[in-house]
Amino acid sequence: MDPSTGFDVLPMAEDEPGHVPASAAFDRIAYVLRRLARDHKTAIVSAVVIVLFVLGAVFAPVLTPYDYNDINLSQRLSPPSLEHLFGTDEGGRDILTRMLYGSRVSLIIGVVPTLLSIAAGTLIGMVAGYVGGKVDTVIMRVADVVMSFPSMLLAMVVMYTLGDGTINVFFTMVLVGWAGIARVVRSETLKLKEREYVEAARIMGVRPTRIMLRHLLPNCLPTIIVLFTLEVPSSILTESGLSFLGMGVQPPNASWGLMVSAGRVFLYHAPWLCFAPCLAIMVIVLAFNYLGDGLRDVLDPHLQSQ
Amino acid sequence: MLNSTLEVSHLCTSFFTDRGEVKAVDDVSLRVDKGQVVGIVGESGCGKSMVARSVMGLVKKPGKIVGGSIVLNGQELTSLDDKELCEVRGRDVSMVFQEPMTSLNPTMRVGRQVQEVVAIHEQVSKEQARQRTLEILSAVGIPEVEARYDAYPHELSGGLRQRVMIAMAMIMRPSLLIADEPTTALDATVEAQIIALLKRLAHTGTSVLIISHNLGVIAQLADYVYVMYAGRIVEKADVCELFDNPLHPYTHGLLGAVSSLRSQSKVLQTIPGVVPNLANLPAGCSFAPRCDRCMAACDSVRPELVTVGAGHELCCHLTKGVDVL
Numbered sequence: 270m271d272p273s274t275g276f277d278v279l280p281m282a283e284d285e286p287g288h289v290p291a292s293a294a295f296d297r298i299a300y301v302l303r304r305l306a307r308d309h310k311t312a313i314v315s316a317v318v319i320v321l322f323v324l325g326a327v328f329a330p331v332l333t334p335y336d337y338n339d340i341n342l343s344q345r346l347s348p349p350s351l352e353h354l355f356g357t358d359e360g361g362r363d364i365l366t367r368m369l370y371g372s373r374v375s376l377i378i379g380v381v382p383t384l385l386s387i388a389a390g391t392l393i394g395m396v397a398g399y400v401g402g403k404v405d406t407v408i409m410r411v412a413d414v415v416m417s418f419p420s421m422l423l424a425m426v427v428m429y430t431l432g433d434g435t436i437n438v439f440f441t442m443v444l445v446g447w448a449g450i451a452r453v454v455r456s457e458t459l460k461l462k463e464r465e466y467v468e469a470a471r472i473m474g475v476r477p478t479r480i481m482l483r484h485l486l487p488n489c490l491p492t493i494i495v496l497f498t499l500e501v502p503s504s505i506l507t508e509s510g511l512s513f514l515g516m517g518v519q520p521p522n523a524s525w526g527l528m529v530s531a532g533r534v535f536l537y538h539a540p541w542l543c544f545a546p547c548l549a550i551m552v553i554v555l556a557f558n559y560l561g562d563g564l565r566d567v568l569d570p571h572l573q574s575q
Numbered sequence: 576m577l578n579s580t581l582e583v584s585h586l587c588t589s590f591f592t593d594r595g596e597v598k599a600v601d602d603v604s605l606r607v608d609k610g611q612v613v614g615i616v617g618e619s620g621c622g623k624s625m626v627a628r629s630v631m632g633l634v635k636k637p638g639k640i641v642g643g644s645i646v647l648n649g650q651e652l653t654s655l656d657d658k659e660l661c662e663v664r665g666r667d668v669s670m671v672f673q674e675p676m677t678s679l680n681p682t683m684r685v686g687r688q689v690q691e692v693v694a695i696h697e698q699v700s701k702e703q704a705r706q707r708t709l710e711i712l713s714a715v716g717i718p719e720v721e722a723r724y725d726a727y728p729h730e731l732s733g734g735l736r737q738r739v740m741i742a743m744a745m746i747m748r749p750s751l752l753i754a755d756e757p758t759t760a761l762d763a764t765v766e767a768q769i770i771a772l773l774k775r776l777a778h779t780g781t782s783v784l785i786i787s788h789n790l791g792v793i794a795q796l797a798d799y800v801y802v803m804y805a806g807r808i809v810e811k812a813d814v815c816e817l818f819d820n821p822l823h824p825y826t827h828g829l830l831g832a833v834s835s836l837r838s839q840s841k842v843l844q845t846i847p848g849v850v851p852n853l854a855n856l857p858a859g860c861s862f863a864p865r866c867d868r869c870m871a872a873c874d875s876v877r878p879e880l881v882t883v884g885a886g887h888e889l890c891c892h893l894t895k896g897v898d899v900l
Contacts, residue, residue, distance in 0.1 A: 402636075464677060465672050465674055465677045465678040466677065466678050466679050466680040466681075467680075468633070468672070468678070469670075469672065469678045469679070469740070469743070470680070470691075471633060471664070472631055472633065472664055472665065472669055472670045472744075473664060473665035473669060473691070473692045473695075473743060473744070474661045474662060474663070474664035474665030474666060474692070474695055474696060475661070475665075475691065475692075475695055476661055476695070479695070483680075483683070483691070484680050484683075487680075487682035487683070488680070488681070488682055490682075
């Protein structure tokens with residue numbers, strides 16, 4: 270009899286084949302990176318691209334000799350050259366400079382409201398899914414109402430009421446964005462709460478809040494990461510749309526969406542006006558998607574062993 | 576004063592569906608004494624697992640406990656609210672499932688999962704909780720516990736996972752462990768190890784309620800056996816008595832369906848038909864449509880449990896004056 274546990278110490282289990290030796294004190298981040306480097310090289314490249322974009326946004330003043338609003342009418346609509354790598358726009362402003370400054374707006378508006386609406390949507394969706402019953406019905410009908418409006422129209426109404434400004438753009442995008450996320454997280458929660466390990470946790474006396482945080486949330490994470498990577502580009506596009514309609518970022522400030530809509534007029538004479546910001550949007554959208562894919566594969570423990 | 580760990584009396588658990596009330600558990604009484612291993616047998620859908628879920632207070636909607644009482648260590652469980660039940664679960668009573676592959680959270684290291692149980696029931700330091708987790712993991716026979724503590728469930732084999740589950744269930748030293756088909760998903764050698772482990776637990780004073788459709792497992796483990804059919808108990812007896820002298824035709828059928836090395840007949844018996852729809856039970860004995868010894872009374876009058884021997888009760892019309900096998 271083992272005095273500490275009061276149990277007879279049992280014969281050890283045969284070391285059955287099929288288990289990997291457990292890795293004690295593994296540095297999780299290093300592990301994730303190593304796995305990404307091995308199996309998901311595109312994800313690493315995407316991460317690098319995203320980091321480059323972020324660095325470009327942060328160090329914009331250092332990277333370019335021009336200001337984003339340096340008007341030089343003698344140089345207007347000049348094609349890409351060594352002096353102006355991406356050319357200039359109708360005011361003779363350097364497009365590369367405007368893109369670097371514009372990426373500040375686009376990236377912040379792409380990431381921050383998305384994080385906020387994911388936080389809100391996850392909380393709401395998880396509570397709805399786990400608690401069920403009337404709470405679920407009420408929350409989901411509200412979400413249905415939000416989703417039944419065209420999101421752009423709803424965003425415009427909110428922006429019109431609140432007036433423009435970055436904080437209001439954030440608020441608007443969270444107000445529009447949480448519903449879709451709540452729906453996905455709710456359905457994921459409904460699926461996961463029937464799993465036996467959730468049942469087991471309840472049997473061991475784990476409280477509902479802890480079950481949601483410790484048992485449901487980590488298992489929803491792969492889905493949430495994918496949602497994030499899909500929502501960031503769509504947020505960038507929503508911001509572009511709002512800016513295009515004159516409700517988001519105001520000229521002379523730059524954002525990619527604003528630059529695309531401004532360059533539209535000159536599409537036939539000076540395609541580089543649209544080309545550069547469109548390329549930037551495409552690259553960042555793809556980068557987020559690939560990164561999300563890679564992360565989902567690595568973070569999902571079911572796939573880890575394969 | 577009391578030596579019964581669990582006393583369930585006249586438990587009724589029903590599901591309220593569109594087609595009316597379905598009695599999944601109908602007037603079931605059972606008793607588990609301290610350190611005793613009690614088995615419940617029956618085929619799929621007979622209400623075995625619902626008894627366990629009722630005891631744990633985990634009957635899902637539209638199901639509900641509609642009557643009876645469940646007393647654990649002198650405490651009535653049916654009147655507790657959710658918060659109080661959370662305290663009882665894991666500490667006084669816990670449960671092990673059939674499927675060790677899915678009953679551990681794939682995103683948590685197994686050690687942390689076991690430790691969580693201590694953390695929610697007791698105020699202990701992280702180091703103490705970890706120490707206790709390591710002790711219980713080695714007590715259930717897991718080798719290299721230090722390394723296994725940090726393993727994810729997918730890194731462990733089925734047998735090891737079931738041991739982790741048992742460790743998780745046992746770490747608070749509950750007075751009652753419910754094992755719902757604990758070995759069904761495991762292969763025969765691992766099954767033997769897990770049975771040995773459960774036996775040891777019972778010897779240390781933990782009462783075990785084991786639910787199985789495998790009579791072999793019941794024969795090896797249980798001291799006392801309840802046979803369930805269609806939500807009711809049809810026969811209960813001491814394990815030796817039940818295997819030597821089965822009285823209910825259903826118990827006969829179950830025993831006849833077990834393969835044996837010494838069996839003379841070449842073909843295993845089967846019980847014809849399936850468990851009747853619980854929403855639409857026959858008026859008389861619910862086993863009557865499948866029973867090969869069915870009499871006139873069986874179709875109209877519902878039999879009650881009557882004592883037929885020492886600790887042996889039977890719910891069958893055959894007891895009344897008719898010569899039973």
